[in-house]
Amino acid sequence: MKKYIAIDIGGTNIKYGIIDENATLVENYEKPSNANLGGEHLIGVVTQICENFLQKHDIEGVAISTAGMVDTVKGEIIYSGKQIPSYIGVNWKKIIKEKFSLNAEVENDVNCAGLSEAILGAGKDFKSVVCITIGTGIGACMVEDKKVFHGSSNSGFEVGYMILGEGMYQDIASTTALVKNVAEKLHINKNEIDGRMIFDRAKAGDKICNSEIDRLMDNIAIGISNICYVVNPQIVVLGGGIMEQSEFLEPKLNNSLKKYMLEEIRQKTQFAFAKNKNTAGMIGAYYHYVQATAKKHTEI
Numbered sequence: 001m002k003k004y005i006a007i008d009i010g011g012t013n014i015k016y017g018i019i020d021e022n023a024t025l026v027e028n029y030e031k032p033s034n035a036n037l038g039g040e041h042l043i044g045v046v047t048q049i050c051e052n053f054l055q056k057h058d059i060e061g062v063a064i065s066t067a068g069m070v071d072t073v074k075g076e077i078i079y080s081g082k083q084i085p086s087y088i089g090v091n092w093k094k095i096i097k098e099k100f101s102l103n104a105e106v107e108n109d110v111n112c113a114g115l116s117e118a119i120l121g122a123g124k125d126f127k128s129v130v131c132i133t134i135g136t137g138i139g140a141c142m143v144e145d146k147k148v149f150h151g152s153s154n155s156g157f158e159v160g161y162m163i164l165g166e167g168m169y170q171d172i173a174s175t176t177a178l179v180k181n182v183a184e185k186l187h188i189n190k191n192e193i194d195g196r197m198i199f200d201r202a203k204a205g206d207k208i209c210n211s212e213i214d215r216l217m218d219n220i221a222i223g224i225s226n227i228c229y230v231v232n233p234q235i236v237v238l239g240g241g242i243m244e245q246s247e248f249l250e251p252k253l254n255n256s257l258k259k260y261m262l263e264e265i266r267q268k269t270q271f272a273f274a275k276n277k278n279t280a281g282m283i284g285a286y287y288h289y290v291q292a293t294a295k296k297h298t299e300i
Contacts, residue, residue: 001020001021002060003018003020003021003026003057003058004019004020004059004060004062004289005017005019005049005050005053005059005061005063006018006019006025006064006282006283006285007049007062007064007065008064008065008109008281008282008285009033009035009064009065009066009109010033010067010109011033011035011083011084011136012032012033012035013031013033014030014031014032014042014045014046014049015029015030015278015282016030016282017029018053018057019063019282019283019286023120023283023286025279025282025283028279028282035083035084035087036083036084036085038085038086038087039080039085039086039087039088039090042090043090046064046092046095047095050100050102059102061102061103061289061293062092062096062100062102062103062104062105062289063104063105063285063288064092064104064105064106064107065106065107065108065109065112065281065282065284065285065288066092066108067080067081067084067108067109068080068087069154069155069158070107071154072105072106072107072150072154072288072292074091074093075091075093075094075105076089076091076092076093076106077090077091077092093106103293105285105288105289105292107148107284107285107288108141109139110131110133110139110140110141110157111141111148111150111284112280112282112283112284112285112288113131113133113141113239113274113280113284114129114130114131114141114142114143114148114284115141115143115148115284115287116279116281116283116284116287117129117143117237117275117276118143118146120276120283122237122272122273123143123235123237126233126234126270127145128142128144128231128232128234129142129144129233129235129236130142130157130227130228130237131236131237131238131239131274132159132220132223132237132238132239132240133238133274134173134174134175134220134238134239134241134243135175135240135241135242136174136176137160137170138169138170138174138223139159140158140159140160140227142156142157142231142233159227162223162226164219164222164223164226165222166219172219173216173219173222173223175195175241177216177219178195178212178213178216179195181212181215181216182198182208182212185208185212195242198212202248213252217249217252217253217255217256218256218259218260220253220256221253221256221257221259221260221261222260224257224261228265228269229262232265232269234270235269235271235272236269236271236272237273237274238253238271238272239273239274239277239280240274243273243274244273244277246273250273253271254271
């Protein structure tokens with residue numbers, strides 16, 4: 001059975017493992033990415049991961065999921081935020097090919113997460129799937145007929161930059177926004193709390209934390225409603241660390257959606273929480289690899 005190296009490069013952690021042609025992760029690891037050290041540092045980490053696996057396995061190719069905007073044809077980072085300095089211009093396909101004589105395929109991490117949910121997760125039974133990831137920022141993608149929509153310049157569905165009433169979507173509806181708002185209300189430094197602590201306090205009855213979570217759900221629902229008005233997906237899948245609080249958040253989100261989404265559309269749109277969670281990037285990277293290589297073969 002063919003084996004592939006799957007790597008998911010995030011601003012905080014790198015997840016990596018061996019995945020087989022049945023999309024089963026047979027090995028699965030994680031370590032800090034130290035992405036703030038920049039692109040050259042990440043090149044060193046990724047090539048070391050590949051070297052270690054190649055000593056033990058016969059590898060068919062390398063599937064990479066990564067933060068940043070990606071030119072999927074070239075396998076190159078075309079835009080990256082300040083979390084990963086000097087990352088723009090890193091060409092993973094070229095690096096892997098030159099060092100290991102292996103093919104590599106590269107895709108944006110949110111697109112990979114969405115692809116994994118559309119093929120092997122909460123959206124597997126639907127034709128049109130929107131996946132939204134709520135974390136430090138907000139990312140999203142649309143998968144139609146199991147294919148990611150990229151737009152004309154590989155920046156389709158960068159919904160975190162949508163301008164809503166109070167600012168950009170990711171500035172008002174992310175975990176970062178929740179922490180900032182709670183810290184201001186409690187008159188404490190935002191570095192003293194995190195999302196997990198806020199949810200623990202809310203479940204214990206803290207009125208400020210509950211109020212700010214309700215405010216967050218309203219803002220998330222406004223963005224979801226606008227997206228649904230434009231693309232009318234069959235299902236919206238919600239992922240990211242905050243969405244692991246699904247039992248607590250589901251009734252709040254439903255109440256918020258009722259406020260901002262036309263009932264005719266809301267009743268015909270499914271909503272679900274992501275299933276693949278920590279492994280979504282690696283699984284999606286593998287599916288992107290399969291699709292990209294199959295497309296090349298049909299073009300020959």
